[in-house]
Amino acid sequence: MSHPPNEVIALMLRHRSIRRYRPDPVPEEDVRWILQSAQAASTSSFLQAYTIIGVRNAELRAELAALSNNAHVAEAPLFLVFLADLRRLSAAAARHGVAARVETTEAFIVATVDAALAAENAAVAAESLGYGICYIGGLRNAVDAVSERLGLPEQVTPLFGMTVGRPAEDPAPKPRLPLPVVYHEERYDIGRDAGLSAYDEVVRAYYRARTGGRREDTYTGLVARTLAEPRRAHMAAYLRARGFLRDQATVKEPPAGR
Amino acid sequence: MSHPPNEVIALMLRHRSIRRYRPDPVPEEDVRWILQSAQAASTSSFLQAYTIIGVRNAELRAELAALSNNAHVAEAPLFLVFLADLRRLSAAAARHGVAARVETTEAFIVATVDAALAAENAAVAAESLGYGICYIGGLRNAVDAVSERLGLPEQVTPLFGMTVGRPAEDPAPKPRLPLPVVYHEERYDIGRDAGLSAYDEVVRAYYRARTGGRREDTYTGLVARTLAEPRRAHMAAYLRARGFLRDQATVKEPPAGR
Numbered sequence: 001m002s003h004p005p006n007e008v009i010a011l012m013l014r015h016r017s018i019r020r021y022r023p024d025p026v027p028e029e030d031v032r033w034i035l036q037s038a039q040a041a042s043t044s045s046f047l048q049a050y051t052i053i054g055v056r057n058a059e060l061r062a063e064l065a066a067l068s069n070n071a072h073v074a075e076a077p078l079f080l081v082f083l084a085d086l087r088r089l090s091a092a093a094a095r096h097g098v099a100a101r102v103e104t105t106e107a108f109i110v111a112t113v114d115a116a117l118a119a120e121n122a123a124v125a126a127e128s129l130g131y132g133i134c135y136i137g138g139l140r141n142a143v144d145a146v147s148e149r150l151g152l153p154e155q156v157t158p159l160f161g162m163t164v165g166r167p168a169e170d171p172a173p174k175p176r177l178p179l180p181v182v183y184h185e186e187r188y189d190i191g192r193d194a195g196l197s198a199y200d201e202v203v204r205a206y207y208r209a210r211t212g213g214r215r216e217d218t219y220t221g222l223v224a225r226t227l228a229e230p231r232r233a234h235m236a237a238y239l240r241a242r243g244f245l246r247d248q249a250t251v252k253e254p255p256a257g258r
Numbered sequence: 259m260s261h262p263p264n265e266v267i268a269l270m271l272r273h274r275s276i277r278r279y280r281p282d283p284v285p286e287e288d289v290r291w292i293l294q295s296a297q298a299a300s301t302s303s304f305l306q307a308y309t310i311i312g313v314r315n316a317e318l319r320a321e322l323a324a325l326s327n328n329a330h331v332a333e334a335p336l337f338l339v340f341l342a343d344l345r346r347l348s349a350a351a352a353r354h355g356v357a358a359r360v361e362t363t364e365a366f367i368v369a370t371v372d373a374a375l376a377a378e379n380a381a382v383a384a385e386s387l388g389y390g391i392c393y394i395g396g397l398r399n400a401v402d403a404v405s406e407r408l409g410l411p412e413q414v415t416p417l418f419g420m421t422v423g424r425p426a427e428d429p430a431p432k433p434r435l436p437l438p439v440v441y442h443e444e445r446y447d448i449g450r451d452a453g454l455s456a457y458d459e460v461v462r463a464y465y466r467a468r469t470g471g472r473r474e475d476t477y478t479g480l481v482a483r484t485l486a487e488p489r490r491a492h493m494a495a496y497l498r499a500r501g502f503l504r505d506q507a508t509v510k511e512p513p514a515g516r
Contacts, residue, residue: 005291008266008386012295012379033263035441037270039434041378042393044418045484046477048435053442060444083446088439089481091451096482105497106398106490112367113395113418116374117381120299121270124382128266135300137371140364151445160371176297177306181346183293184311186318187409188341193349219304223347224354226303232364236505239363247494248506 011128016173018132021076021165025056030129031078034164037125038118049107050115051085052122053150054078060149067145068138068161076163081139081146082119084111086243087155102155103246108239115159123162132167135160140232147242155243172210175202177219196220269386274431276390279334279423283314288387289336292422295383299375307365308373309343310380311408312336318407325403326396326419334421339397339404340377342369344501345413360413361504366497373417381420390425393418398490405500413501430468433460435477454478 004010031054038052055061056078065073073079086102093100101107123133139146139161146158176182181195200218207215239245262268289312296310313319314336322339323331331337344360351358359365381391397404397419404416434440439453458476465473497503
C-alpha cells in the first residue's frame with residue numbers, strides 16, 4: 001500500500017510487541033499522559049467499568065512475571081494491570097440504595113470491552129512517546145494468585161497486563177491476516193476462509209526469516225496447536241466465584257454425564 | 259494539565275462520540291487505512307479472533323439502526339460491526355484434524371479483547387482522518403435478529419458496532435472519572451471510591467452546561483438508574499446457544515428455585 005496518510009496511522013502500523021526493555025523508569029508525567037489517553041477512550045453507557053493498577057515495585061513485578069510466565073514483566077519498569085471492575089458500579093449504585101445488577105454476562109462484556117478500549121489507547125499513547133509495550137494475557141494463568149496479590153475485591157478481575165518501557169530490541173511487525181479474511185462487506189462470508197492458505201505461506205516465510213530457517217510454522221498450524229486443549233479452563237469457575245457471569249446459571253443444562 | 263506532548267495524544271484527548279453525520283461516503287482508501295490500523299493492534303497469541311463487517315447499504319443500516327435503537331446508525335455512511343469470531347479458529351484447526359477447544363470462557367475473553375483492541379485502533383485512525391465515530395453497544399439489544407440479518411454462523415457473535423462519518427455536530431469531550439479513582443498503585447484501593455462525590459459534581463455541572471440547566475444528573479445516579487434492572491439479560495442464553503461460554507456448565511449450580 002501507499003505511504004500512510006498521517007503520523008497517527010503510521011505509528012499504529014509500526015506496532016510490534018516488545019519483550020526486552022531497558023531499565024529506565026517511566027517518568028510520572030509520561031505515565032499520566034498514558035493514563036489520560038486510556039481514560040479518553042469510549043466507554044459503554046458512560047459506566048467506565050474498569051480500573052488500572054500500575055506496578056513499579058520490582059519485587060511485585062518479579063512475582064507477577066512468575067505467575068504469568070512472562071519474564072519481561074520483571075524487566076519492564078512499568079507494568080499496568082487492566083481490571084474489569086463491576087464493584088465500583090455496585091458502590092456507586094449503593095449510594096442511591098440500588099443493588100446494581102452486574103452479575104450478568106452483559107455486564108461482563110461491558111467491563112471487558114471498556115478495559116480493552118482504554119488499554120489500546122494507553123498502548124498507542126505509550127508508543128507515541130517512544131515506549132514499547134506488550135499485552136500480557138498470561139496474567140490469567142494464575143488468576144487467583146494474581147487477584148490475591150493485588151488485593152482485588154469481589155466483582156473485580158484481572159483481564160490482562162501491559163508491560164511499558166524503553167525498547168531494548170527492534171523486531172519487525174508481524175504480518176496480519178489478509179484484509180479480505182477479516183473484513184467482510186454487508187454480510188458474513190465463510191468463503192473468505194480461502195485466504196487462510198496464502199496467509200499460512202506468509203507466516204511460514206516470516207518465521208523462517210526471523211529464525212534463520214529454524215522455525216517452521218503456519219497460522220493454521222499455530223491455531224491448531226494452541227487450541228487443541230482448553231486453555232485456562234479455570235476461568236469459568238473463577239469468574240463465577242468472584243461474582244461475574246452469574247446469570248449463566250439460568251441456562252438449562254443437559255443432564256450430567258454427557 | 260499542560261499541553262499534550264504530541265499530536266497522537268492530543269487527538270485521543272479530543273475524542274467524543276459523534277451522533278450526527280454528514281452523508282458524504284467514506285472513500286475506499288480511508289476505509290482501508292482504518293481497517294489496516296485495526297489489524298495492527300495486538301492480538302492474543304496471534305489468534306486474531308475477530309471479524310469486522312462493513313455496512314454501507316442504506317437499507318441495511320436503517321434496519322440495524324432500528325434493531326439497535328440508535329438512529330445515527332442509519333445516518334452515518336459507514337457502519338462497522340465488530341464480531342467475536344471463534345469459528346475461523348475452528349476452521350483453521352480443522353485443517354490439521356484438530357477440534358479447537360473454543361467453547362471456553364477464556365476463548366470468549368480472548369475474542370472479545372481482540373475485537374475491542376482492533377476497534378479502538380480503528381476509532382483512533384478514523385478520527386485522525388477527520389471522521390467522527392460512535393460505539394454502538396445497542397447492537398446487543400436484538401442480538402439474535404442482528405446475527406440473522408448479517409448471516410452469522412455459530413461461534414460468531416456481534417459485540418458492538420461503530421458509526422463512522424464526517425461529523426455534523428461538535429460536542430465537547432465528556433469528563434472522565436478522576437484519575438485516582440481509576441488508577442491505583444501497586445494494589446487495589448477501595449478507598450479511592452471517595453473521589454466519586456467530587457466527580458458527581460463535575461458530571462452535574464457538565465449536564466447543566468450542556469442542556470442549559472434542564473438535565474440534572476450525576477455519575478452515581480446514572481449508574482444506579484442504568485443498572486437497577488439486569489440489562490440485555492438475553493445475552494447469557496444467546497451466547498451459549500451460539501457456541502460460546504459452554505464451560506459455564508461445568509460450574510456446580512445451587513438447587514433450582516433459589
